[in-house]
Each structure stands twice: as C-alpha cells, then as structure tokens.
Amino acid sequence: xxxxxxxVHCQSPxxxxxxxxxxxxxxxxxxTAAFVLVLAAAAGCAPQEDADSAKASGxxxxxxxxxxxxxxxxxxxxxxGRLTVGTDKPAYAPWFQDDAPANGKGFESAVAYAVADRxxxxxxxxVWQTVPFNSAVTxxxxxxxxxxxxxxVSDERRRAVDFSSGYYDVRQAVIALKDSxxxxxxxxxxxxKARLGAQVGTTSLxxxxxxxxxxxxxxxxxxxxxxxxxxKNGQVDAIVVxxxxxxxxxxxxxxxxxxxxxxxxxxxxxxxQFGLVLDKGSRITGCVSAAxxxxxxxxxxxxxxxxxxxxxxxxxVLK
Numbered sequence: 632x633x634x635x636x637x638x639v640h641c642q643s644p645x646x647x648x649x650x651x652x653x654x655x656x657x658x659x660x661x662x663t664a665a666f667v668l669v670l671a672a673a674a675g676c677a678p679q680e681d682a683d684s685a686k687a688s689g690x691x692x693x694x695x696x697x698x699x700x701x702x703x704x705x706x707x708x709x710x711x712g713r714l715t716v717g718t719d720k721p722a723y724a725p726w727f728q729d730d731a732p733a734n735g736k737g738f739e740s741a742v743a744y745a746v747a748d749r750x751x752x753x754x755x756x757x758v759w760q761t762v763p764f765n766s767a768v769t770x771x772x773x774x775x776x777x778x779x780x781x782x783x784v785s786d787e788r789r790r791a792v793d794f795s796s797g798y799y800d801v802r803q804a805v806i807a808l809k810d811s812x813x814x815x816x817x818x819x820x821x822x823x824k825a826r827l828g829a830q831v832g833t834t835s836l837x838x839x840x841x842x843x844x845x846x847x848x849x850x851x852x853x854x855x856x857x858x859x860x861x862x863k864n865g866q867v868d869a870i871v872v873x874x875x876x877x878x879x880x881x882x883x884x885x886x887x888x889x890x891x892x893x894x895x896x897x898x899x900x901x902x903x904q905f906g907l908v909l910d911k912g913s914r915i916t917g918c919v920s921a922a923x924x925x926x927x928x929x930x931x932x933x934x935x936x937x938x939x940x941x942x943x944x945x946x947x948v949l950k
Contacts, residue, residue, distance in 0.1 A: 716760070719854075725939050733759050742926070743757070777907040785834070795909065795916065796920040801834070802903070805871055805890070808885075816891050816949065825845060827845050829858065875940040907923065
C-alpha cells in the first residue's frame, strides 16, 4: 500500500479570529493557522500501518539486516515473543546431545540458548524447528529466525542467506579405519589414491575436492550418518568431517577408526568459521551478530567450547 492509497483522517485545529481584525492581523493569523495545519499533517496523519509495524518490530530494519535498535525480547521474529531456531535431524553430538536440541546440552544447543538469552528470549520462549542442512543454506523464505547446524560461512552461501558473526573456528579432519592404508597418511598427497567421502554441500566435501584432489571422484552422502556407515562397511577408505565430530565419531560411534589428521584452514587458505544462518535480508541479522560478538568478547563461547568440544591435541596437521 502506498502513501496515497491509505485513508487519512485528520481534524483541522480549531481557530478563533477577531471579528473585525486589521488586514495585518488577518495575514498573521492566516500564516499561523497554515503552520499549525502543516504540523498536524506531519504528526497526526502518519499512516497507521507504518507506525504499528515499527512498534511491533521493536526496531527499524533495512534490506541488509541491520537495525537501529535491538530491543530485548521484541525483535522482528517470525512469531511475536518467540525465537525460532532451526537445525537438522538427527542432531549429532558433540554439537547436541541425545538428538534433542531443546535440552541445552551440546555445544550448538548451548550457543543457541546463550544467543537467545542475549536477545532477551528465555529458554521457554525458544522454539526449535527441524531444517535439513541444504534447505537452510539455499535461497527461499525460511521457517526459522536463525539456524545453527555447523554451517561454514562462505561468499557463495552469502548470496542466498545472511550469516551472523562466526561462533566457532573450524578445522576439517580425516577419519580412516585403523587397518586402512589411508590411516597412515601424513600429507594430503598420501590420500590421493584413497576412496574418500563427505556430506553433500559441506566444506568437508570442498576440502576433499579442492585440497586433497583424489584420483577417484569422492563419494557424496546426504548425511554424515550415511558416510559413517560407508566407512564401517569398507565402501570408502576415509571420510572428512569437522574436527570435533571426528573425535566424537572415533571415540564413540566408530571406535575401529582413527583421526588421521587435520587441515590448517579451509579450501582457499582462509580461516573457516561456523555462523548462524538467517533469511537473506533478515531484520535481525545485526542483532544476532551483536549477540554472538558479545558472547565471544565475554568468554562465553570459549567456556562452552571447552565444556562440550573435544581437545584437538592428538591430531597431526596434514600438509
């Protein structure tokens, strides 16, 4: 609806003029009346729809996702008074525990609730939605306010979605069965002849294709569960996942496998970070980034990382 489409209902201010004013006095009174009318039109005749929208959002957003103010508990969320958070299912450890994102256990569940608290939403006002990994990072309207699912920030993905500031600095790692020749690899070149696998659409797959560059095309899996099964069954020699997931898999799910090594940086040599995913142009992107920045600054992210994620002390760097 445009300005001219909206009905305007204003009452002119009451005026009383002298019954027989002088010409000069009449001119003065008329100028005063005109000035009052202009003020009334500016202050009293603003479209009600705009005023209500600004009040409901708690801040004025822009197409870039920035807000003039981030009023706690009153952001322009999908549901007023609620913060909707998305993640995939199953929700893997150590990022979540017991496939139950809402329990607050696991690094990413704990981060989500810490961000929510910073934004003014207590745990009872956080609603979780199941969102497949690929659905979170592809174009289209989202059914969450932000998604948290080990999503690496990249320029390509930024064309489809918004990202918060990074909440975790990532390294990718290689897992292989202990009796596999791939388990003896010390460099990326040592893995070129191996049958490698990774989850579709991830930076793990980018590392396989752009850093290791195997002679055989990589096996691509819809979920890490499928990649782990393929590793156990000998369908692949090794898989690539992020380092904390690698330690969890080898210590709990596939103990016959080992962490062969880790890579210093993502493909292209740039530091890799996980970020919260938001709809493109979301009005709360700036607020969510400010919350993440605050958690990093006060040490909360470091404490949560130490509590929930394995230490990478025994993973050599693959050059």
